[in-house]
Amino acid sequence: MVRELTHFIGGRHVGGTSGRFADVFDPSSGQVQARVPLASADEVRAVIADAEHAQLAWGAANPQRRARVLMRFVDLIKRDIEALARLLSSEHGKTIDDARGDIQRGVEVIEFCIGAPHLLKGEYTSAAGTGIDVYSMRQPLGVVAGITPFNFPAMIPLWKAGPALAAGNAFVLKPSERDPSVPLRIAELFLEAGIPAGVFNVVNGDKEAVDTLLEDDRVKAIGFVGSTPIAHYIYTSAAQHGKRAQCFGGAKNHMIVMPDADLDQVADALIGAGYGSAGERCMAISVAVPVGDETADALAAKLAERVGHLRIGPALAADVDYGPLVSRDAVERVSGYIQTGIDEGATLLADGRGHVVPGHENGFYLGPTLFDHVTTDMTIYREEVFGPVLVIARAADYEEALAMASDHEFGNGVAIFTRDGDAARDFTARVNVGMVGVNVPIPVPIAYHTFGGWKKSGFGDLNQHGPDAFRFYTKTKTVTSRWPSGIKEGASFVIPTMH
Numbered sequence: 001m002v003r004e005l006t007h008f009i010g011g012r013h014v015g016g017t018s019g020r021f022a023d024v025f026d027p028s029s030g031q032v033q034a035r036v037p038l039a040s041a042d043e044v045r046a047v048i049a050d051a052e053h054a055q056l057a058w059g060a061a062n063p064q065r066r067a068r069v070l071m072r073f074v075d076l077i078k079r080d081i082e083a084l085a086r087l088l089s090s091e092h093g094k095t096i097d098d099a100r101g102d103i104q105r106g107v108e109v110i111e112f113c114i115g116a117p118h119l120l121k122g123e124y125t126s127a128a129g130t131g132i133d134v135y136s137m138r139q140p141l142g143v144v145a146g147i148t149p150f151n152f153p154a155m156i157p158l159w160k161a162g163p164a165l166a167a168g169n170a171f172v173l174k175p176s177e178r179d180p181s182v183p184l185r186i187a188e189l190f191l192e193a194g195i196p197a198g199v200f201n202v203v204n205g206d207k208e209a210v211d212t213l214l215e216d217d218r219v220k221a222i223g224f225v226g227s228t229p230i231a232h233y234i235y236t237s238a239a240q241h242g243k244r245a246q247c248f249g250g251a252k253n254h255m256i257v258m259p260d261a262d263l264d265q266v267a268d269a270l271i272g273a274g275y276g277s278a279g280e281r282c283m284a285i286s287v288a289v290p291v292g293d294e295t296a297d298a299l300a301a302k303l304a305e306r307v308g309h310l311r312i313g314p315a316l317a318a319d320v321d322y323g324p325l326v327s328r329d330a331v332e333r334v335s336g337y338i339q340t341g342i343d344e345g346a347t348l349l350a351d352g353r354g355h356v357v358p359g360h361e362n363g364f365y366l367g368p369t370l371f372d373h374v375t376t377d378m379t380i381y382r383e384e385v386f387g388p389v390l391v392i393a394r395a396a397d398y399e400e401a402l403a404m405a406s407d408h409e410f411g412n413g414v415a416i417f418t419r420d421g422d423a424a425r426d427f428t429a430r431v432n433v434g435m436v437g438v439n440v441p442i443p444v445p446i447a448y449h450t451f452g453g454w455k456k457s458g459f460g461d462l463n464q465h466g467p468d469a470f471r472f473y474t475k476t477k478t479v480t481s482r483w484p485s486g487i488k489e490g491a492s493f494v495i496p497t498m499h
């Protein structure tokens with residue numbers, strides 16, 4: 001039976017009234033399992049009005065009380081993690097272990113946000129002048145919105161909502177229409193944890209909903225994660241409407257393999273980071289850059305051998321390395337890239353097209369694909385493929401490898417595998433990429449640092465989670481006061497200075 005999903009507004013589930021819906025698939029079977037309403041502009045405006053009202057009391061509550069709600073929320077997520085992970089896998093297609101990780105990385109940011117009272121403290125200067133004290137305070141923005149992608153339906157909404165709520169904002173989440181059930185469940189859990197109705201809302205929708213959030217003056221900030229063209233669109237539109245925005249986009253993450261690296265460790269890292277979650281991670285490694293032909297030949301042989309043993313199957317099955325892609329469109333898009341790679345002259349070492357999982361013939365599966373001799377002018381090198389496709393792009397020496405990662409238009413993550421500390425140190429200092437791993441293939445920073453790519457992988461000047469998130473979701477007010485008030489200096493016609 002096809003379930004009909006809702007929005008979550010004002011503390012309750014609300015059916016869609018626009019008459020527009022999108023299908024939600026089970027990618028493992030290829031069947032439609034639910035349909036999600038796509039909100040009209042009027043529906044979105046009603047959510048914003050509700051949120052604006054609810055924010056007043058929430059923003060005025062002391063920060064410790066807000067933090068306690070987040071503490072309870074963490075316990076509730078832990079209570080329900082198995083059911084949440086199953087729900088997530090069934091709509092996204094990632095394995096159940098990976099789904100638990102998706103939720104856990106989100107929870108870690110909520111745990112960090114429990115320390116918000118410390119991060120929301122202002123600064124104070126006493127006796128800056130005669131009887132003058134100066135202090136600053138961080139205040140919530142009001143209503144803020146998060147627009148999130150399909151590939152981390154728990155983690156990214158929690159990365160956005162945690163700091164926004166802890167800072168006293170009301171939050172409107174517009175999750176991906178492809179896997180909206182976990183975000184709706186998160187809304188229920190926030191309510192159960194004690195968040196007042198209307199402070200955390202989920203509005204499902206597409207461009208119409210997003211554009212309404214962008215255009216409405218009552219929404220003060222937009223946090224976006226998704227593909228680069230949409231990230232750029234949202235960043236520029238938000239700016240036009242006078243809003244704050246942080247918009248994170250696509251990626252092409254390189255892994256530099258130095259000749260002294262342990263190639264078995266490298267192969268393990270590349271197989272996991274390249275094919276895990278069917279390559280549908282913004283921090284997936286999609287380009288291996290072995291330095292020197294000897295390293296490249298040995299690495300290509302190891303990868304080709306290992307790729308042949310990968311187990312692909314339904315998301316909820318045991319002993320599966322990765323599950324289906326999110327949609328049939330995604331399978332077709334990635335298959336098109338594989339054909340382009342062949343046409344442009346790359347060497348195909350493994351072809352994942354046409355992969356059939358017995359008993360799940362209509363599922364959205366692709367086997368692992370591996371290319372060698374990929375050059376920097378090829379489409380499969382330049383563009384984000386976002387599927388289980390790993391390419392080997394050989395570099396003659398370290399400087400060439402460094403330049404490849406630095407010159408690529410995306411700058412999300414990068415890794416170097418080496419036993420040479422000098423090379424690693426030089427690489428971390430010089431590479432033009434936002435997040436760097438040294439012998440770590442997926443360098444997603446922990447919750448109390450910040451996450452953000454450079455170049456076309458990120459628009460805006462503040463990153464996600466960590467202290468940056470509290471700067472993004474608050475505005476600073478600075479007060480200059482004089483006590484006793486009766487000091488008389490006569491009228492002054494010059495700008496006050498601290499002389």
Ligand code: NAD
Nearest residue numbers: 147148149150175176207210226227230248249250251282
């Ligand atoms: P997407 O850009 O298609 O969708 C992201 C969000 O934008 C969704 O909520 C969607 O409904 C909305 N949207 C889509 N088209 C829109 C339009 N024309 N106007 C307004 N809103 C629109 O991305 P996706 O396919 O859901 O996610 C995969 C992409 O996200 C990949 O490119 C991946 O690299 C990227 N990603 C980046 C990061 C990061 O931190 N840099 C993290 C995860 C995913």
